Amino acid sequence: MESAVSQQLRVLPGEFVVEHLGEGAPPPDGGWLSLVRAPEGLTVVRPSRPGEGPGAERWSALYGGDTAHAVDVPGMLAALLAPLAAAGV
Template identity: 60%
Template sequence: MSAAGQRAQRLRLVPGRFAVEHLPAAVAPPSGWIAQVRAPEGLTVVREVVEHESADAELWRALYGGDTAHGLNLPGMLAALLEPLAAAAVPVFVASTFHADLVLVPESDTERAVAALRAAGHAVD
């Protein structure tokens, strides 16, 4: 049985559209961020995109499994989401939280991503 079959999760599509950006190391994150990770090469920020700026930004939609929060010691939870998305050739960007994972997919692939997750046994609201 795949990790997806063993770790069915309830996900929700987070309202809004998001940008994933890389900023130089010395730059502070912009307002409106929902996730940020600082690494030696700079700061990666996930932030909500406001309507007037969406023309130039690559837009992402976010799926979050906070309704089925799990412990950090439970293996396979992220793999259960990523396996069906990889099989459906859906690109992802992931930001993990203490309770669950925020899985971003390109806005243009949202319907395909939701269908792949449902086919793997996950519930998506």
């Protein structure tokens, strides 16, 4: 069994939006944080842009990837969510 590796969780600067693009949509040009393609289409997490409508839902982004870890290490999600839940986030 591998020993636990300490991860530093940080808030990325700025605000982000989540866009759901149709099936077969190409990735957008410009900066983005995450692209996820599924059978239903493409989901893009990108920085919010000045002038986007007031109805655009904005998000903060957390990042915990300063130290690489194996994808099969158990408990990574719980290690991030438990302290957030305890803090009422």
